[in-house]
Each structure stands twice: as C-alpha cells, then as structure tokens.
Amino acid sequence: MLVHDTDGAAAPVPDRLPDRIECMSASLLAVLVGSVLLAALARRFDLSAPLVLVVAGLAVGVIPGVGDVVDIELDPELVLYVILPPLLWTAGLQSSYMNLRTNKRSIGLLAVGLPLATTFAVAFVAYHTVPDLTVAAALVLGAIVARPDAVSASAIGRRLGLPRRIMTLLGGESLLNDATALTAYKVSLAAAIGAATGWDTGLVTFALAAAGGVVVGVALGAVIVFIRSRLDDALAENAIGLVAPFLVYLTAEQIRGSGVLAVVVAALIVGQRSTRASYETRLQDSAVWRAVQLMLESFAFLLIGLQLPTVIDELHGIPAWLIVTSSAAVFVTVIVVRIVWVYAFAYLPRLLFARVREAERAPTRGQVFVVAWAGMRGVVSLAAAFGVPLTVLSSAGSGSRAHRHGPTRWRPPRRRTGRRRRPTSGWTRCSPTTSPTSTTTPPTCCGRGTTGGAGRRGSGWPTTRTTRPSHRCRCSAGCGWRCWPPSGRRSSPSATAA
Known part of the structure; x- marks a missing residue:
C-alpha cells in the first residue's frame, strides 16, 4: 500500500500493528493445530508424544524457509x-x-x-x-x-x-x-x-x-x-x-x-x-x-523444539x-x-x-x-x-562476560592491538556523582574527568578517561562506576579520590 506525501511522491506505509498481530496469531494457530495433529498421530501409533513433538519442532526449526514462516519468539x-x-x-x-x-x-x-x-x-x-x-x-x-x-x-x-x-x-x-x-x-x-x-x-x-x-x-x-x-x-x-x-x-x-x-x-x-x-x-x-x-502439553513440547534456531542465534x-x-x-x-x-x-x-x-x-x-x-x-x-x-x-560481569542458561546477549570486550589486557583485580567500586544510569560523568573517586566518548552502560571497554592519567573509569549498570589503574595494582577509593 502506498501514500503520497506533500511533494506527490509515493512512499510505502510502514507495517501496521494489526498486520503483525495477525501474522503472530496465524503462527500460533499453525503451531497449535500442528501439535494436536502430531499428538494424535503419536497416540495412534503408540509412540511417545512428547518426544515426537520435540523432534518435530527441532526439524521444523532447522528447515530453511519453513522456520521463517513459523517464526515464534517465546514470550x-x-x-x-x-x-x-x-x-x-x-x-x-x-x-x-x-x-x-x-x-x-x-x-x-x-x-x-x-x-x-x-x-x-x-x-x-x-x-x-x-x-x-x-x-x-x-x-x-x-x-x-x-x-x-x-x-x-x-x-x-x-x-x-x-x-x-x-x-x-x-x-x-x-x-x-x-x-x-x-x-x-x-x-x-x-x-x-x-x-x-x-x-x-x-x-x-x-x-x-x-x-x-x-x-x-x-x-x-x-x-x-x-x-x-x-x-x-x-x-x-x-x-x-x-x-x-x-x-x-x-x-x-x-x-x-x-x-x-x-x-x-x-x-x-x-x-x-x-x-x-x-x-x-x-x-x-x-x-x-x-x-x-x-492441547497445551502438545503445544508446549512443539514450542520447545521450535526455539532451537533462536537459541543458536x-x-x-x-x-x-x-x-x-x-x-x-x-x-x-x-x-x-x-x-x-x-x-x-x-x-x-x-x-x-x-x-x-x-x-x-x-x-x-x-x-x-x-x-x-x-x-x-x-x-x-x-x-x-x-x-x-x-x-x-x-551487569553480571565486570568485563560484560555474562552467561545464562539458554540464549544470551553476550558481547566480547574490545581488545586493542599491542596493549596488555587489563587485570580485573585492580578494579575499585565507587559511588557515582550523578544518577546510576549516567554514562558520561566520571565519579569523584576518579578525579576531575572529562568524557572520553559516547559511553555505553555495561560495555567491556573504558568509556571515560580522566584528567589524572593513572586511572580510567567505566560505568557498570546497577553498580555505579568502577575504576582501575593501568598497572593492575589494587587501589583504594581514598587513593583515587580527587
């Protein structure tokens, strides 16, 4: 569907929310119908319905093209x-x-x-x-x-x-x-x-x-x-x-x-x-x-198998x-x-x-x-x-190396060429001068600092460089700021305070 702007040019209309809801409802209905039919066939041939449904879900999820049609992200x-x-x-x-x-x-x-x-x-x-x-x-x-x-x-x-x-x-x-x-x-x-x-x-x-x-x-x-x-x-x-x-x-x-x-x-x-x-x-x-x-047991078992591609991604x-x-x-x-x-x-x-x-x-x-x-x-x-x-x-790890059972959104820390990886034993936790969600203002324990670029909360690399060259800081979500000396020696908040 196309609409015309003020200049008369045709522009595509973004996907409407009802269309996305209709697509999701169709996918859920297809999974429900398929799970009930597979369960009925398994009972007819005296097979284990849970195992049949899980294997069928795995097969559907890895088949090219089919998994995209029945694409259900587990809510x-x-x-x-x-x-x-x-x-x-x-x-x-x-x-x-x-x-x-x-x-x-x-x-x-x-x-x-x-x-x-x-x-x-x-x-x-x-x-x-x-x-x-x-x-x-x-x-x-x-x-x-x-x-x-x-x-x-x-x-x-x-x-x-x-x-x-x-x-x-x-x-x-x-x-x-x-x-x-x-x-x-x-x-x-x-x-x-x-x-x-x-x-x-x-x-x-x-x-x-x-x-x-x-x-x-x-x-x-x-x-x-x-x-x-x-x-x-x-x-x-x-x-x-x-x-x-x-x-x-x-x-x-x-x-x-x-x-x-x-x-x-x-x-x-x-x-x-x-x-x-x-x-x-x-x-x-x-x-x-x-x-x-x-119905619900069959739907649940088939849904487990369909989540394999999402977990792998x-x-x-x-x-x-x-x-x-x-x-x-x-x-x-x-x-x-x-x-x-x-x-x-x-x-x-x-x-x-x-x-x-x-x-x-x-x-x-x-x-x-x-x-x-x-x-x-x-x-x-x-x-x-x-x-x-x-x-x-x-915020699970100081190097953003968080892990959980199943899918996770883990980002590896940035490695800079020619520089030794910083040890984690020298990190010092300190209170932020602003709200815990701030990613640009350095804390008082790191001295009078200036923003060293657009920081990202929870990232694995420094987001702020202070005016004192002996310390660097980054923001950790939910934990305030953390600072560490380049040498890796453990430093106290009093030693790093301005």
Missing part, C-alpha cells in the same frame, strides 16, 4: 500466564489429597527442598566456572534450571505405565516445585537488578509470596466451590472452571503472591469438593480438562569453551544433586528414625531409581531464561 508471559495455570489446575484436579497427605514427607523434600538445593548448588558451580558472574546472577541461573518439568515427567510416566505411587510422588512434586522454583527465581532476579536491598529482604519476599499464594488459593478455591454448588447448570459450572485458573493466578500475582501456589491450592480444594457437583458436571469437567491438557559471539564447560558443569550438577538428594532422603531417614519406618512403606530400588532420573526440564525453564532482562546480563 515468557505466554507460558507463565496462558499455558502454566491450566496445566497446574488440571494436575491439581487429578491429584488425590489423601495420597498427597500420605506421602507428604517425600513430596515436601522433592518439591521444596530439592529445588532450593539445586538452586544453590548450580549457583555455586556457575559462579566458579563462568567468568565474572555475580552471585545474584548465578542464583538466577540456578533458579531457572532448578524446576523439573511436570508436563514431561507426567506425560512420559503415563506413557510407560509407572506405578501409582511413583505417579503420586511426581505429581505432588510438580504441583509445588513450580511455586518454589519460580518464587526463588523472582527473588534472585530482583536482587540481580537491584530491586532488593539485601538477602534478608529477599527471604522476606519469598515468605510473603508463598503465604500470599496460599491465602489467595484457599479463599478463591472456597468461593469457586460455593458458586458452583449453588448452580444447577453443568455448562455454566464448567465455564466457571475454565476461567478459574487464570482468575486465581492473576489475583495472586497482583498482590505480589505466588500465582503458581495459589492455582495449586485452589485446584486441590475444588478437586476435593468435586463430589458436591452433579454427575453430569463431573463427567463434562473431566472430559474438558483432559482435552485442554492434551543468540549464542553467536560466545567462546565455544565457555559454552561447553559452563553448560556441562551445570548439566552434571543438576543431575548429580537430584540423584544424591533422592537416594539420601529415601534411605537415611528410615535408618535413623523408627517413626519413619513405621509410618511409611519402604520404597523399592526401582521406584527410587525412576524418581531420581525423572528430572526433565521443559518449557517453563526456557521461558524463565527468556525472561531475564538484559540489565542482568550487562
């Missing part, structure tokens, strides 16, 4: 607000409160203790293997990979016909580990971007988010049960059930609570009180949610040794921590406490082995990785 809000709440709601409705109560110790260790242990273990390993990674950024990475994917474990478990007790453990773990890992992710991310003033504030935020999620879940779950019990219309009751997970999730997030935990608690309450509904309502409700679960410019060593270290840490945790808490409490031996059955070696290896990661971890702001990446 974290799409997963956290659209896909995750219904899946958690379905898992909560299908869970038995009595089974969860019987295995509460094992489920609590898997759903609360294991994600936290994985977060700190991965953070420790990443901090010592990734150059210049801050503690907060390392904890963000640990929280991203700490959560096993409930969709993957449950889908493959049903496909293999695992015993009911194992499915109960995996289902109970999947109900609560989302709340633990995602809440830890939010707290660590707030610390990384400077929104949290200290780790004590982060712990308080974690506790308040968990408490808020439980309160919202209990309150809205009771309200939903009350409203549905007063209706005598199966269609209206199921319509309320379809919008319930989104209502609960958004309400909890608005009050700074854990939306994941709120959805889980509300679903458990509604599922426990489902006997109050009529037979027609329960029959329709079961069929509707099974269909929704199939975002890794451009990172040294190969950094990718291999850090990824291998994180991968091994995640597997080892889960195996050690499961085996330790499966046998040690029984050896040390007679009450545990009397209250619980002894797990078989096969059950412990399956649970120890049922730690697949899925689309929620990928969405959390995509949701890390660039501010965290630019």
